[in-house]
Amino acid sequence: MGDALIDFDVPAAMRDGTVLRADVFRPTRDGPWPVLLVRSPYGKRDPHILRILDPLAAVRRGYMVVIQDTRGRAGSDGDWEPLTNERADGHDTVRWAAALPGSNGLVGMYGPSYLGNAQWMAAVGGPPELRAIVPAFTWSEPFDGLFGRGGAIELGLSASWSLSQGPDLLNRRWKASPADLDRELTALVSEIDALAETTYWELPSGAFPAFERAGVPDLGYQRALADPDAAAACRVAGGYDRVDVPVFNVGGWFDVFLQGTLDNHVAMSAAGRPTTLLVGPWSHQQQSSRQGEVGFGTAADEGSIDLRTSLGDLRIDWLDRWLRPDRPAPVGKPVRIFVTGVNRWRDEDAWPLARSVDTPLYLREDGGLSSEAPGADERPDTYRYDPADPVVTLGGTLLMSGEFPPGPHDQRRVEERPDVLVYTGEPLDADLEVTGRVRVSLTAASTAPSTDWVARLCDVGVDSVSRNLTDGIVRVSGPAGEPADHEIDLWSIGHVFLKGHRIRVQITSSNFPRWDRNLNTGEPAERATAMRVADQTVFHDAARPSRIILPVVPPEDPAR
Incomplete structure (x- = not known):
């Protein structure tokens, strides 16, 4: 194929004898070459995977490229249990890839999401040939964005992802019976198509009925609810001391794994490992200049970052630094973020920004939000939360x-x-930058023994349109009717509220079906099906000053 030789379905035996298969791209010129490895559950010839980093372009650059199907997927043998085997299989595959004909023994890995976690797991396993990883849009702690958030189940992600992985599994299961395969695939498609209207709404959320009907394993939250140790198979948090390779972390402000990307970078930096961070105004599946209802400008697109480069070029240039020492090392600061509101890229020395200052804004009577703390006599606000009529998800990470x-x-x-x-x-009398981790400190009470508190930060424009920036949830239990203090983690933003805009905070008790509904009974999610209505009270007085804490970046000194 001109510049490349391609071997299809090359077998690799894992330590337990299971055979995984990969497509291997080699330069036609004499080597040896460093290897770029991708491990994917989505099929090694999936067009999206091939677009992430064009293997033929990498071959022309002087790399071998190996794209492997993970265990139980596409061309690989074994049973499909999401996220369970990637540490051992990743370790074994790195060692195998390093020994392929034409390899110089140095391996780098790349890819987003599941593929990103597969890199982290391989790195934790410590194969000596692994020299660099580029995980994008992936998590750190699975109970903070993957399986759940703040004690709630990340139902929106788990239900849609788990069902959408079913076709490959059903094709394997029913390959000898076309009639049965057609019946099962038709039923699975019906489940997926009905997600918004009916499937998401089924109970119990902790033992989701659609998974059993479709005959597919869940992403992993149900296994982790039954056995918390199961989450260790895909947990990056706590494993950084075993990762001795440079890391290029890529994330997006509207990605479901945003905070995990940031946490991974921070922890590697604290461990003294070489780590680079890039955060764009992107979501999980789209790294384009427009997200939701907002356009962020041409320079925000992954193909024209700052009108100077592309995400693909940044990846390969960075990999060159660690795998091709004959290439010049890129220069620049280790952190690059896109600041929304002003819609500009900016390089930083570190994340989080040392110059940001945690600044409280207090919830006030009559719907106000102020830097002044409330007085002693401010009355609380109340509302009724009915899990049968939840607030429906509208945008977000x-x-x-x-x-x-x-x-x-x-x-x-x-x-x-x-x-x-x-x-x-x-309305603000000057631009206000908020860059870093946002949290809400809430004093509240519920008539239910268990309930949820959801907080959302919004930017209200001069046109009065309120647009979400970030949100969070916490699931709580305690004596009914007693006020308690709760901390809600809203993750992180990099945003400038423009002059004339207003800062807004929403407080409610649901964001469904992104997060499963708290049924207000205190029953475990694995069994709960009965609902009750709860009366909710939010306090904001001198003794109980509910507030949002914003990491405010002071304006630059014009004299500097």
Whole structure:
């Protein structure tokens, strides 16, 4: 094929004898060559995987490229249990790839999401030939974005992803019976197509009925609910001391795994490992200049970053640094972020920004949001939360079925609901940058023994359109009716609220079907099907000052 020789379905035996298969791309010129390895459950010839980093372009650059089907997927043998075998299989595959004819024994890995976690797991396994990884849009702690968030189940992601992986499994299971295969695939498609209207709504959420009907394994939250140790198979957090390779972390402000990407970078930096971070105004599946209802400009697109380079070129240039020492090392700062609002890329020395200052804004009576703390006599706000009528997901850092697009969306119809409290600041008299991790400190009470608290940060424009920036949830239990303090992690943003805009905070008790509904009974999610209505109270007085804490970046000194 001109510049490349391609061997299809090359077998690799794992330590337990299971055979995994890969397509191997080699330069036609004399080697040896460093190897770029991708391990994917989506099929080694999936067009999206091939677009991430064009294997033929990498071959022309002087690399071998190996794209492997993970265990139990596409051309590989074994049983499909998501995320379970990637540490051992990744370790064994790196060692195998390094020994392929034409290899110089140095291996780098790349890819997003599941493919990103497969890199981390291989790196934790410590194969000596692995010299660099480029994980993108992937998590750190599985209970913070993958399986759940704040104690709630990440249902929107788990249900849609798990069902969508079913066709390959069903094709294997029913390959000897075309009639049965047609019946099962038709039923699976019906489950997927009904997600928004019916499937997401089924109970119990912790033992999701659609998975059993479709005969597919779940992403992993049900295994982890039954056995918390099961999450260790895909947990990056806590394993950084075993990762002795440079890492290029890529994330997006509207990605379901945003905070995991940031946490991975921070932890590797703290461990003294070479680590680079790039965060664009992107969602999980789209690294384009437009997300949700907002366009961020041509320079935001992955193909024209800052009108100077592309995400693909940044990846391969960075890999050159560690795998091709004959190439010049790229120069620049280790962190590059896209600051929304002003819509500009900016390089930084570190994340989080040392110059950001945690700044509270207090929830106030009559829907105000102020830097002034409340007085002693401010009355609390109340609403009724009915899990049969939850607040429906509208935008955000999410990955769900197509009816629920990620990114910023006009929140005004959400804010009209009686079960959503809204607190809004005065118009800003100057631009205000908020870059870093956002949290809400909430004092609240519920008539239910268990309930959820959801907080959302919005930017209200001069046109009064309220658009979401970030949100979070916490699932709590305690004596009914007693006030308690709760911390809600809203993850991170890099955003400038422009002059004349207003800062807004929403407080409610659901964001469904992104997160499963708390049925207000205290029963475990694996069994709960009965619902009860809860009366919710949010306090904001001198003794109980509910507030949002924003990492405010002071304006630059014009004299500098």
